[in-house]
Structures are given as structure tokens and as C-alpha cells.
Amino acid sequence: MRIAALVAVLWLVLMPSVAAASAAEGARFIGPIADHLLDRTGQLGIADVTAPGAAFTAASGTRAPNHGPSPSSSAALWLRVAVPVVADGSGDDRVFALREPRVRAMTLFVPAGAGWRILEWRTGQTATGAAWPTRYPALSLPTGEVAGRTVYLRIQTPSSMRGSLWLHSDTNFLSAYAAENLLFGIAFGVLAGLAIYLAAAGIVARDALSGALATLILAYLGYVIGDQGFVETFIWPGAVMVGRFLSFGGTFLIFAAMLVYAPLFLRVKQHYPRVAVVVRWAAAAALMLTLAAIVSVAIDSTLLRRFVAPIGITAIAGCLTLVALTYRVDSPRALVFLLCWGPMLTGGLLRMLHDVTPVMGANPLAVNLTYLAACLSLLLSGVASAIDLQRRERAARKAAEEAAVRLRAFAESASDSFWECDGRGHVTFASGPTCLAIGLEPGVTVGEILARDISAGGLDANARFSAALAVGSGFDASIALRDASSRLDQRLVRFRARPVEAEPGLRGIVSDVTRQVAAEERQAQQRKMAAIGQLAGGVAHEINNLLHPIVNLSRRVAGQFAPADERRKFLDIVTDSGRRASAIVSGLLTSVRPPPDPQRRAPLGPSLADAIQHLRTMLPDKVTLTFESGAEPGPVVDANEAFQVLANLVANAMYATRGGGRIAVLFRGSRASGFALSVEDDGEGMDEDTRQRALEPFFTTKQPGQGTGLGLPIVYGIARSWNAAIDIQSQPGVGTRVTIAIPGATPPAKDRAHASQA
Amino acid sequence: MPPRPEILIVDDVEAVRVSLAAAVTAAGYGATCVASGQEALDALGAKQFAVAVTDIWMAGIDGLKLIKMIRESNRSLPILAMTGGGPRLTIETAGSLAEVWGAERVFVKPFDEDQLIQTIDAIVARGASH
Structure with a gap:
């Protein structure tokens, strides 16, 4: 909204100044008092037009004659002017000036005696009394020769044929002409500077909007320099064609640039994507017409010229439609656009209406104000664009700084x-x-x-x-x-x-990722334990089905013998072995889920001593199994579990000693400090990898078929139910010691079920 | 003399069937042994039984399903269940489900068959006093 306010102020201040500068010439517009005749073929001479019955159209008195675009390249417009009696008494010469820079030639016929005094002006000629050539026709005569007489003017132009004729005193003309050129010069300088700034900013910031506006300004500058005769008069004397290329080509390039700039500024693509596509095609068409215009100038065709006004009016109407559409979704932006471009669009529209409807006559003020209005619009838009660009850059920088701060905060947290x-x-x-x-x-x-x-x-x-x-x-x-x-x-x-x-x-x-890896390892461990649970359940079912008849049938048959009978003793051993096997099976399940069995509970120390006795009978002769126990009996645990723990550890130790070595079992500790059960061997030991994986279910170093890989995991499961920790120390070639440390103070039996779930 | 109460024994392991049949016969009952849930249903359709003793985990119609089907057709037949555990059910779960579905007691193999006979005796005595 600040931009809108700024633009509004600029317009309100500048427009009246421009209008005042344009009007303050002290000259006389004599166009409205000219009768006119259009010579379509250019064949008529002064004798023809002065002959009685020459088809002049009478002056309207208010509007200058206007014929729109020249009908052919040789066509001429004749003006018949009754020059008013001038009463300024200055003694200055009179200057006839036709304010149409695209006029190539003007001939002035002044009655002199019976004949005519003929004065000719051609492009690049110096105005009478001036040190430089004029951009448009200006012919000077002594006041006495023209005052009160009827003069004829023959005008030739490929452009619009208008009777924009002014009568000046020569001093007045020179000062007005100088002021006009100065005004154009200032406008050109400002616009050129703005265009260069916008082009540079557009390139650096990769901003299409600035680029489009820079193109528009440059196209307009080219057009005005060409159209207003600056090229062939001042820049490249005599280069009429260059001027025409610039003027005519520039016209369509302005349309094309406007059709690119307007949708960009109005953000049509965001709000109306389909409309944006249509406008893009229109812009492309205008660009093609630019090339066509250059060609038409080269081949001296007037065909395209007749379509300039309708095409221009369509382009302006299109822009105004875009503004109306934008107003519905983003009214401030639409208003800024209107404020900036109002002068140019209005001026352009008026200018082209002059060509479309020639009957409205020529209003020199309207025609000439077009240029100044356009300059003002370009200037305002440039300012608005520059401010907009600065604002966007500031916003982008702020966003980047915020992003950097945020990123750093993230990085640090x-x-x-x-x-x-x-x-x-x-x-x-x-x-x-x-x-x-x-x-x-x-x-x-x-x-x-x-x-x-x-x-x-x-x-x-x-x-x-x-x-x-x-x-x-x-x-x-x-x-x-x-x-x-x-x-x-x-x-x-x-x-x-x-x-x-x-x-x-x-x-x-x-x-x-230390924690993550540890967590993944824990999960894998849990998955393995669940798999064991499945397997153990299946194995237990099969074995129990086998043990059931072993235990019961042997007992049944044993009952048939006398107590002293040796056969009864043998069968009792079968029964007892079956029960022990059953206990081992339920122990296997214990590693997954310990079932409560309150009947078979005993202190750990004596249970171990009992188990040692059994194990000794099972070990090869070359293995020495020693057992040392402290004075305290240790925590009360399930006797089967105690047996399983010791049996598994001793079995592993025996395997490590390859059936020949020392195995030392140590149990000591106190209620207060906790107990430790260790099984130590002088076998082959383990490397670090094996040691770390020793507690993994199904991990075995034994040959296939020799081990299930379930020994230590079962020990681990039971130890956990005792709240105990397992420590394995091993050195390859020296031996291994497995220690089960049962904490003191809290009796493990009490929290057994709870601990096993933990 | 009243006819000997007949006991239906369902287990897919022959050795278990033999062992149980021996115990039941020794206790003075008649024993009909079948190896699957389907055979059990067939036997139940053909004969009157005082008690059915069934394993839980068997192929085809397993013990839990058998108990359920017996309960749907014959509410009064006393059922005893046995299990050695299994890959899908723990002993505790199977036992509690068997009880929920109507088994009087669940024995965990290997169990003392004398306890089974005592339970059967009690059930039969209960039935006779009615």
C-alpha cells in the first residue's frame, strides 16, 4: 500500500506539470481553420487544388483535419489555410510548423503576385533561422507575406495524416522547440537510466518482472526516438529508414513487452493459469508482429500500419481485463498497476482512437501528451518495480537469515x-x-x-x-x-x-547410532527368544509324550515286583530318569517362561552339591571336576533349575577341554554381599567374537549335531529369573570362566516372577 | 452287576494310549483308545462313556476343538484333558482354555497316572450317587 500512495502522489504532482509544460508555448494552433483535401495518388499539383471546384473539405473550426494512416506511399494531404492577421507587432517572421515528425516532406505555397512562392521542407532540413535541423516540418516567412492570405500546404507522410499545424513567431518557435527537445532529453535520460538499473537488477536477481519492464522501457525509448524523428535529425542525420524501423518495430515490441510485464506484475499465472497461457500466446504473436513490422518497413508496405490501432487497442483492452481480473483477488496490486499505467494506457488509447476514427479530428495536445504520459507511466512503474524488488530482496534476505538461525538451532540440538x-x-x-x-x-x-x-x-x-x-x-x-x-x-x-x-x-x-544399534540388537535377541519359545514348546510336547509312558509304564511294571527284587530297582531308575528328563524339559521352557514349582525349592549351595554328584558320574575319567562351596547355603531356588544351570555350564566346560582337563566349580558369598557361582575350565577358550555371541540362542561352536546352541541361553534365562548377571571371561588357549552373580539384600526367590518379566 | 464304566482315551501317541489304557483297565474300567479327534467323535456316537480323557495338541481336530464339540452335543460327559505343551500354546494357556471350555481337570505330561485314576474314580462315584 505504501507503493500505491507513493505512485498516487507522483502522478498528482507530475501530471499537471507535464500538461502545463506542453501547453505553455504561446503559439497558435491553426489546424482547425484549415480546409483539407486528400490526394490518394499524389498526382495533384497546386494548379489542380486551386482550380475552382477542387474538392476541399471545409474546416470544422474546432478540430484539425485528420485522415489516419496514409492510404499509399505516394499519397498527399493538402491544407488550405486562411492565415489570420497577426498583431503582435514584434516584426518577427512567421513559422509554419507541422507537429508530425513522421512527415517526410511539406511544401508551402504562398501567393506571390500572379504566381506562387514555393517553400519546401524535407527531413533533415534546417528550420529557417535555426542552427539545427528540425524533427518536423517548419517553414519560415516574413509576417507581411502571409498575414491575411490563403496559403496551401502539401504534406507527404507514410504515417498518420493530420493537420497539426501551428503558427509561431520565429523566436517563439525556437524557444518552444528547444524546450520540447529538452523535455524529451530529460525524459530519455531518466528512462534510459531506469531501464539500465532494472535490466541489471533483473539479471543479477534473476527477476523476470524487472527484465520485462526494462525491455518495455527500452522498446518505448526506441519507438519515441524513431517516431519523433530524433534518429534521422540528430543521432544519424538522414537515416530515415532506421528511424522508421525503430518507430514501427518498437510499436509492436511495446505491445509484446506489455503483454509479458502486465501478467507478471499482476501475478496472473498464480490466480488464473489458463488466462496466463492465453496472454503468453498473445505476447508471442506481438513479438512476431514486431518482425513483420520491420519487414513491412523494408518493403515499404503500408498494409500492417492500418492494423496498428486495432491491435494496440486490443492489447490495451487485454491489459485492462487482466487488471479487472486481478482486482477480484488482489485489489491493492490491481490499483497500483492502474495508477502506474493509467496515463500510458489512456494516452495510447486516445492516440490510437485518432487513427481508428479519423473523424474525431486531431487534437495536438492529446497526441503529444501521449509521449509524456507514457514516460510518466514508465517512470512510476520503474519506481514501483524497484521498490517491489527491494522489498522482495529484503524479505528473501530476512527469510534466509531466519532459516540460517533455525538451521543452526536444529544443528545444535x-x-x-x-x-x-x-x-x-x-x-x-x-x-x-x-x-x-x-x-x-x-x-x-x-x-x-x-x-x-x-x-x-x-x-x-x-x-x-x-x-x-x-x-x-x-x-x-x-x-x-x-x-x-x-x-x-x-x-x-x-x-x-x-x-x-x-x-x-x-x-x-x-x-x-550407538543406542540405535544396541536397541536393534536387543530386538533381534527378543525375536530369537520368541523363536526359542516356539521351538521349546514343540520339543517339550514331543518329549513329554515320550516320557509319559516311560515314567508310568516302568512304575506300573515295577509295582509287580517285590521291593527287594533287582528288576524293581532297575525299573525305578527308569522311572526316576524319566522324571529327571521331564524336569529338564520344563527347564527348557523356564528359559522363556519359568513356571512356578514351589514343591522343589532348596538352597542353591546344597542343590549344587547334589548336582555335582550326578554330573561326576556322567563325565569322562580324564575330566577332573572340583567343587568348592562357602559356608552359607545361598538363596532358595528351584532345584531343577540349579541342576540345569550347573549341567549346562559343566557340559560346555567339558566340551572346551575336549574331554580331558580341569573344571572347577566355585560357589561362595553371603546374604548381604550376594553370591557368585563360577565354572572355570582350562580348555581352549574363546575369541572375542565367540565370547560376545555366547549367550545368543542357537549360537554354537560345536559340529552340527553335537550341540543345540541352547545351553548358555537356558542358563541365561534361569539366571535372569534369579535376578543374576552372567559374566564370561575367556582367553583363547588359556580357558574360560563363567560367573553367575546373584545380588544380595533382596532375596531373589521373592521377586522371581517379576524379574523374569523385566 | 452294573456294566463296567467305559473310559474314552484320545491321544495321537500310541505309547501314551497303551500306558493310560493299562492304568484304566487295572483300575477296573473299560478302555476305548482312539488316535484322533475325529475317531473320538465317531466312538462317542457309538457308545456311552463315563469319562473322556483327551490330549490337547493333536493333528486335525485337536483336543480343544474336541472338547468344544463334545460340549455342544453332550453337556454332561465329564472330560479330562492332558497336554505336554505345544508350539502354539503354553501348558498354562492350554490348561486354562480347556477348563474354560469344559474340561474338569488338565494333567501335564508326564503325570502320575494314579492321580488320573483317583479323579476318574471320583467322577464315576459322583455319577453313581446321582
Whole structure:
């Protein structure tokens, strides 16, 4: 709205000044008192037009004669003027000036005795008494020779044939002509400066609107310079054709530029996309007509000239339609457009109406004001556009600053950190907690950080980084860095980057994925445990179905023998073994979901001692199994579970010693400090990878068929139900120690079910 | 002398059927053993039973379905269920469902068959006193 106010003030102040400057000439417009005759073929001479019966149209007294575009290139317009008696007494000469710069030749016939005194003016001629040629016909005569007499003028022009005839004193003419040229000069200078500014701004800011307006202004300047005779008179004396090219070609170029500029300024594309398409085609057509106009000038055709006015009026009507459409959705913008372009559109319309309806006659003020109105419009639009551009630039800069601040805030608060490096891998920008944590900062190279990778693929990440830098491709790598503060003694980070646009280097993020990886591992573990649950259920069902007849039938048959009978003892062993097997099966389920079994509960220490006795009988002779127990009996647990834990651990130890070595079982501790059960062997030990995966279900180092991979997971499941932690220490070639640490203070039996769910 | 109460034994494992039949027969009952839910339904259509003892997890018509179908046609037949667990149902879940659907008691294999006989005795005595 500020723009609208500014434009309104400019218009209100400037328009009256322009009108006043144009009118203050002190000259006499004698067009309205001229009778006129149109010689379509150009064949008539002074004798023909002075002969009685010459078909002159009488002067209207108010309007100058007007015939619109010349009907042919040789056509001429004759004017018969009864020159009024001038009474200024200055003794100055009289100047007949025809204010039509496109007139090529004018001949003045003044009665002299029985004949005629003939004065001729042609393009590029110096006006009588002036030091420079005039842009339009001006012929000077002593006042006494013309005052009160009837003179004839023959006018030849390819342009509009109008009787815009003025009678000046020569002093008055010279000053008025000078003032007029000065006014044009100032307008040209201002407009040219504006056009250059807009063109430069349009190019720098890639702003189509500024570019279109600059084109419009330049087209208009070209048109006026050509149309007003500046080219052939001052710039390139005698170059009439250049002037005509500029004038006629410029006319259509103005239409084309206007049809580009108006929809851009009015944002027609946003509001009415279909209309925008139509206008774009219209603009393209106007551009084609520009070329056609140049051709028509070259071949001296007047055909296209007759269509200038209808085409121009259509273009103006089109612009006004766009304004009306825009007014419905964005009235301030439509009003600004009207304020800026009102003068030019009105002037242009009037000017072209003169050609379309010649009967309205020539009004020199209207015709000439067109130029000044157009200059004013262009000036106002330039100012509005410049302000608009500045405002948009300011808004864009503000938005960019806000985006930068927001981005920095994100960068500093996000778990992802941002970094950028140049073509040599040197860090040029780094922001965020992960960058800070891993020492990624300006001055170091990304390669240095990647080289600290302790995971197996360390060299790989660095090689891929160099390759990405070299060929300008994306980079994505996860690495592990040693980090004492992290739970796993290492920090897992992921680098992701894309090439920086237009220059070597990479830009991207680095994220700390330690937690994410740990969570993924936990989930995988849970999925495996669920799978075990399924499998254990199936296995338990099959085995229990087999154990049921073993236990019951052996017991039934045993009952048929006397208690002392050896066969009864054997069958009792079958029954007992079956029950123990059943307990192991339910123990398998315990690792997934411990069923309560309150009947078989006992302190851990004695249960272990009992289990040792059984295990000893099962072990090969070359294996030495030792057991040491502290004074305290330990927490009360399910005896079957105690047996399973020990049996699995001892079985693993025996496997590790390859059937020949030492296995030491230790149980000690107190209620207050907690208990520890450890099983230690001097077997082959495990490497780090095996140690880390030892608790994974189905992970086994044994040959296929020799192990299920369920031993340690079952121990783990039971230990968890005791609230206990498992620690595995191992050294390849030295041995392994598995320790189950049961915390003190809270009796594990009490919270067993709860703990197993945790 | 009243006829011996007949016990229907349903299990897809032959050894289990043999073991249970031995126990039931030794206790003085008649034993009809079938290997599937469908055979059980056929037997139920042909003969009167004092008690039905069925495994839960079997191929085809499983024990839970069998219990449900028996309950739909014959509300009064006492049913005892057995299970060794299974991949889809835990022992606890199967047991509680069997009870919901109308089994008097659920035995978890391997169980003491004397307990089963005691339960059958009690059911039969209950039926006789009515």
C-alpha cells in the first residue's frame, strides 16, 4: 500500500506539470481553420487544388483535419489555410510548423503576385533561422507575406495524416522547440537510466518482472526516438529508414513487452493459469508482429500500419481485463498497476482512437501528451518495480537469515550433527553434539576420524570416503570409535554426505547410532527368544509324550515286583530318569517362561552339591571336576533349575577341554554381599567374537549335531529369573570362566516372577 | 452287576494310549483308545462313556476343538484333558482354555497316572450317587 500512495502522489504532482509544460508555448494552433483535401495518388499539383471546384473539405473550426494512416506511399494531404492577421507587432517572421515528425516532406505555397512562392521542407532540413535541423516540418516567412492570405500546404507522410499545424513567431518557435527537445532529453535520460538499473537488477536477481519492464522501457525509448524523428535529425542525420524501423518495430515490441510485464506484475499465472497461457500466446504473436513490422518497413508496405490501432487497442483492452481480473483477488496490486499505467494506457488509447476514427479530428495536445504520459507511466512503474524488488530482496534476505538461525538451532540440538569438508577432506564446517564428541571440527580431516575406526571395516570406510571425494558421489559409512564413556566402550557413528554443489567437497550429517544399534540388537535377541519359545514348546510336547509312558509304564511294571527284587530297582531308575528328563524339559521352557514349582525349592549351595554328584558320574575319567562351596547355603531356588544351570555350564566346560582337563566349580558369598557361582575350565577358550555371541540362542561352536546352541541361553534365562548377571571371561588357549552373580539384600526367590518379566 | 464304566482315551501317541489304557483297565474300567479327534467323535456316537480323557495338541481336530464339540452335543460327559505343551500354546494357556471350555481337570505330561485314576474314580462315584 505504501507503493500505491507513493505512485498516487507522483502522478498528482507530475501530471499537471507535464500538461502545463506542453501547453505553455504561446503559439497558435491553426489546424482547425484549415480546409483539407486528400490526394490518394499524389498526382495533384497546386494548379489542380486551386482550380475552382477542387474538392476541399471545409474546416470544422474546432478540430484539425485528420485522415489516419496514409492510404499509399505516394499519397498527399493538402491544407488550405486562411492565415489570420497577426498583431503582435514584434516584426518577427512567421513559422509554419507541422507537429508530425513522421512527415517526410511539406511544401508551402504562398501567393506571390500572379504566381506562387514555393517553400519546401524535407527531413533533415534546417528550420529557417535555426542552427539545427528540425524533427518536423517548419517553414519560415516574413509576417507581411502571409498575414491575411490563403496559403496551401502539401504534406507527404507514410504515417498518420493530420493537420497539426501551428503558427509561431520565429523566436517563439525556437524557444518552444528547444524546450520540447529538452523535455524529451530529460525524459530519455531518466528512462534510459531506469531501464539500465532494472535490466541489471533483473539479471543479477534473476527477476523476470524487472527484465520485462526494462525491455518495455527500452522498446518505448526506441519507438519515441524513431517516431519523433530524433534518429534521422540528430543521432544519424538522414537515416530515415532506421528511424522508421525503430518507430514501427518498437510499436509492436511495446505491445509484446506489455503483454509479458502486465501478467507478471499482476501475478496472473498464480490466480488464473489458463488466462496466463492465453496472454503468453498473445505476447508471442506481438513479438512476431514486431518482425513483420520491420519487414513491412523494408518493403515499404503500408498494409500492417492500418492494423496498428486495432491491435494496440486490443492489447490495451487485454491489459485492462487482466487488471479487472486481478482486482477480484488482489485489489491493492490491481490499483497500483492502474495508477502506474493509467496515463500510458489512456494516452495510447486516445492516440490510437485518432487513427481508428479519423473523424474525431486531431487534437495536438492529446497526441503529444501521449509521449509524456507514457514516460510518466514508465517512470512510476520503474519506481514501483524497484521498490517491489527491494522489498522482495529484503524479505528473501530476512527469510534466509531466519532459516540460517533455525538451521543452526536444529544443528545444535539434534542428535545428528552437520559437517562439510573441502575437496581435500579438510573439515570446513562442523556443528552438533556428535561432531563435538568425536572431535570432528575445522582443522582436522574427515579421514583422520575415519582412520580411528576400530570395527572390521575401518580401512574400507576411509577408502570409500576418498573415492566419494574424488568422483563427487555420495558417502555413507558406519564406523566404531573407542569411547570410554559409552556403555560398550565404543561409540558407533554413521556418516552420510552428498557432494557440495558446484565445488569439490562433501556436506552431510554424522549421527550417533550407538543406542540405535544396541536397541536393534536387543530386538533381534527378543525375536530369537520368541523363536526359542516356539521351538521349546514343540520339543517339550514331543518329549513329554515320550516320557509319559516311560515314567508310568516302568512304575506300573515295577509295582509287580517285590521291593527287594533287582528288576524293581532297575525299573525305578527308569522311572526316576524319566522324571529327571521331564524336569529338564520344563527347564527348557523356564528359559522363556519359568513356571512356578514351589514343591522343589532348596538352597542353591546344597542343590549344587547334589548336582555335582550326578554330573561326576556322567563325565569322562580324564575330566577332573572340583567343587568348592562357602559356608552359607545361598538363596532358595528351584532345584531343577540349579541342576540345569550347573549341567549346562559343566557340559560346555567339558566340551572346551575336549574331554580331558580341569573344571572347577566355585560357589561362595553371603546374604548381604550376594553370591557368585563360577565354572572355570582350562580348555581352549574363546575369541572375542565367540565370547560376545555366547549367550545368543542357537549360537554354537560345536559340529552340527553335537550341540543345540541352547545351553548358555537356558542358563541365561534361569539366571535372569534369579535376578543374576552372567559374566564370561575367556582367553583363547588359556580357558574360560563363567560367573553367575546373584545380588544380595533382596532375596531373589521373592521377586522371581517379576524379574523374569523385566 | 452294573456294566463296567467305559473310559474314552484320545491321544495321537500310541505309547501314551497303551500306558493310560493299562492304568484304566487295572483300575477296573473299560478302555476305548482312539488316535484322533475325529475317531473320538465317531466312538462317542457309538457308545456311552463315563469319562473322556483327551490330549490337547493333536493333528486335525485337536483336543480343544474336541472338547468344544463334545460340549455342544453332550453337556454332561465329564472330560479330562492332558497336554505336554505345544508350539502354539503354553501348558498354562492350554490348561486354562480347556477348563474354560469344559474340561474338569488338565494333567501335564508326564503325570502320575494314579492321580488320573483317583479323579476318574471320583467322577464315576459322583455319577453313581446321582
